[in-house]
Amino acid sequence: MPGAESDRKFPVEAVGALGLAGLFRERWSQGQHGDLGRSVVIAEEFGRAALGGVGVGVGLHLEAAVPLLRGFARTEYARKVFDHAMDGRYVCCVATSEREAGSNLAEIGTKLSREGAAWRLRGTKWFVSPGGAADVVIVLCRTTEGPALVLVPREGVRVVKRLETMGMRGLETCRLAFDTEIPDEAILVRPGMALHAIGSALIYERLSTAALMLGALDLALLVTATHLRRRKQFGVPLYEHQALRLRLADLIARTALARRGVHATVAEFSAAGVVNMCEVAGVKVTVARLAEHVASECAHLFGGHGYVEDETRFPQLLRDIRVGRVGGGTDEMMWELAAKGMRTDDALYDRWVRS
Numbered sequence: 001m002p003g004a005e006s007d008r009k010f011p012v013e014a015v016g017a018l019g020l021a022g023l024f025r026e027r028w029s030q031g032q033h034g035d036l037g038r039s040v041v042i043a044e045e046f047g048r049a050a051l052g053g054v055g056v057g058v059g060l061h062l063e064a065a066v067p068l069l070r071g072f073a074r075t076e077y078a079r080k081v082f083d084h085a086m087d088g089r090y091v092c093c094v095a096t097s098e099r100e101a102g103s104n105l106a107e108i109g110t111k112l113s114r115e116g117a118a119w120r121l122r123g124t125k126w127f128v129s130p131g132g133a134a135d136v137v138i139v140l141c142r143t144t145e146g147p148a149l150v151l152v153p154r155e156g157v158r159v160v161k162r163l164e165t166m167g168m169r170g171l172e173t174c175r176l177a178f179d180t181e182i183p184d185e186a187i188l189v190r191p192g193m194a195l196h197a198i199g200s201a202l203i204y205e206r207l208s209t210a211a212l213m214l215g216a217l218d219l220a221l222l223v224t225a226t227h228l229r230r231r232k233q234f235g236v237p238l239y240e241h242q243a244l245r246l247r248l249a250d251l252i253a254r255t256a257l258a259r260r261g262v263h264a265t266v267a268e269f270s271a272a273g274v275v276n277m278c279e280v281a282g283v284k285v286t287v288a289r290l291a292e293h294v295a296s297e298c299a300h301l302f303g304g305h306g307y308v309e310d311e312t313r314f315p316q317l318l319r320d321i322r323v324g325r326v327g328g329g330t331d332e333m334m335w336e337l338a339a340k341g342m343r344t345d346d347a348l349y350d351r352w353v354r355s
């Protein structure tokens with residue numbers, strides 16, 4: 001799997017092995033939200049193993065495509081896709097973003113229209129991960145009655161380009177084009193309901209992204225702490241320089257707090273059986289921004305070595321971690337969602353503010 005990064009290919013065998021081992025079924029075994037704790041553990045471990053691209057790809061399969069299939073598969077075909085996805089026989093992904101519509105999915109151009117007795121899907125999706133490796137792509141499209149989600153098997157997909165991404169190169173993010181017939185049984189979410197469905201599924205992907213970032217930070221901080229003990233400058237280990245050990249202590253403390261925050265949030269959601277979408281958005285943006293800062297500071301503590309690919313893996317980490325602020329919704333979109341969940345208290349306000 002380490003070759004996934006250099007080969008720029010998503011290792012489908014990762015999904016196959018985890019599915020075969022029963023991990024996906026365990027993740028989604030119970031209740032409306034499945035076992036959220038297991039989702040966090042899986043993602044953290046990918047981050048900790050420095051397999052960001054593979055981990056995000058598995059996450060998009062397990063935490064974006066699977067919840068859509070689990071929640072909406074009604075036809076025999078859709079249920080077959082769901083079963084195969086759960087067993088790791090199919091790699092699935094979700095194609096929503098387009099050239100002109102990223103944050104605002106209401107503006108998509110990909111169209112599903114009636115042509116005689118059949119449906120036809122036409123359009124291009126911009127960043128689909130792992131688009132080149134997927135057996136089935138769940139495509140967001142517009143119809144005269146509102147946005148819908150349809151299932152498109154590999155044969156109906158044209159890979160226009162494997163994109164040269166800054167990082168997460170094992171994720172195999174692609175531009176995909178569609179001009180294919182869609183049978184009724186491949187309509188996963190009926191027209192008008194798709195944006196709501198996507199919004200609900202993204203909750204899981206966002207939690208998983210936050211967990212993956214925290215796993216990656218765990219690794220980075222451990223390597224950096226070891227480096228401060230081993231590397232000497234001015235005759236003493238770097239650790240003996242107060243400026244450096246205090247800086248690292250601050251990064252460790254903030255990351256530990258974020259990890260506990262994610263774990264506690266997930267534990268609370270699990271106990272209540274309810275997931276708060278606004279809170280998840282706040283968690284995702286906060287962790288993604290912290291992760292970028294911590295990874296960059298760790299690289300800094302390696303001096304020039306942190307910048308050089310031949311000497312450390314920090315260049316890859318920095319490239320990978322950047323996507324956390326974009327994938328699954330950008331910082332601003334997350335803050336917008338978090339803002340929707342803000343509470344107010346007029347009685348408290350009146351006690352505190354003299355009019």
Ligand SMILES: Cc1cc2nc3c(=O)[nH]c(=O)nc-3n(C[C@H](O)[C@H](O)[C@H](O)COP(=O)(O)OP(=O)(O)OC[C@H]3O[C@@H](n4cnc5c(N)ncnc54)[C@H](O)[C@@H]3O)c2cc1C
Nearest residue numbers: 094095096097101102103127128129173327328329330332
């Ligand atoms: C590596 C990678 C993998 C991806 N994988 C997938 C995938 O599998 N499936 C998929 O569908 N998509 C995928 N994406 C796409 C991703 O979800 C989008 O890039 C993201 O939603 C942002 O859309 P955009 O790039 O069009 O940016 P834009 O929407 O054009 O945003 C540009 C900037 O403007 C800001 N902005 C936009 N609107 C507002 C506003 N109203 N208020 C304030 N700020 C605003 C944004 O926050 C951003 O900073 C992937 C992207 C990357 C980089």
